[in-house]
Amino acid sequence: MQHITIYHNPNCGTSRxxxxxxxxxxxxxxxxxxxxxxxxxxxxxDLIAKMGITPRQLLRVNVEPFSERGLDNPNLTDDDIIQAMLAEPILINRPIVVAENGKKQGVKLCRPSEVVLDLIDMPLTQTFVKEDGEKIEPKS
Incomplete structure (x- = not known):
């Protein structure tokens, strides 16, 4: 049985x-x-390393703490960015999904949301309709 963990923000449409x-x-x-x-x-x-991305790639830029903390400064180190994310979790982009104990294992930032299918053992068999009405169809 596959175990999935999602780092979720219920206020985010992509996360939902x-x-x-x-x-x-x-x-x-x-x-x-x-x-x-x-x-x-x-x-x-660990999540950043397993996703194979940099802290800057996980950083949310469209929230107030980004500009308040001067996170657009290209000279900031990875440690600086991680410390900012720890202090203000809203700076962590989401959703992050962790898949374990299955054929497909890994960690991904699921933007867009259908990226999660790369982590799920079973193929999509029924049409999924997103909140905005967009349909994701099974692959034939």
Missing amino acids: NTLAFIKHQGIEPTVIHYLENPPTEPTLR
Whole structure:
């Protein structure tokens, strides 16, 4: 049985769609509301490493703390960015999905939400309709 964990923000449409995608596939994931329960520094570093991205690539730029903290400065180090994310979890882009104990394992930033299908063992067999009405069809 595949185990899925989603770092979720219920106020985010992409995060809600990703969670719905997972449930649509018959999986009841572990949901971490990361704004209330942010990852620890070792966990955040591990997630970034497993995604194969840089901290800057995980950084949300369209939220107030981004400009307030001067995070557009290209001279900031990865450590500077990680510390800012730990201090203000809203700076962590979402949703992050972790898949374990299945044929497909890994960690991905699921933007757009259908990226989650890359982590789920079973193929999409029924049309999924996103909140905005966009349909994701099974591949033939």
